[in-house]
Amino acid sequence: MHSRQTVRYICEEYTSGNCYYYKSEIITHDNWKNLDSLSWSSPRPISRKTFLKQKKAGFKTEYRFIKKEPAQVLPLPLLSKPSF
Template identity: 55%
Template sequence: MHSKQTVKYICEQFTNGHTYYYKQEYITHDCWMNLTSVAWSSPRPISKKTFLKRESEGYTCQYIQREPAIILPFKKEARP
């Protein structure tokens, strides 16, 4: 289990109403003394319940507001 300093929780809110929750952990690829090998892990999905519980426990929580992706139409080309 990670401490409050080595984990963060992310709430990603889109303007279309969708909300996603993630957890990231501070990890190392070599050793903790090698600062160039320390990085945040890939975001892992978690539930809203877990996010709210960790927020109330004092963990670092980050809220991100995002626009939904824009779908670009591509013209269909005729095949020879």
């Protein structure tokens, strides 16, 4: 169980309107007294319900608005069936 200072909850919202929720924790690569060894863990997916619950409980939450262009769809050439 992490304290309010060592965990953050992230909401990434895209221009399409899709939202993705993540949790990230502070981890150490040496020991807790060595501040240079502290870093945020990789974001792990969580549910919207968990995000809202932890926000209400007072945990740190971040909202990130991602402005990415949609992927370009490239047509592939049709392949003819091989004749045996």
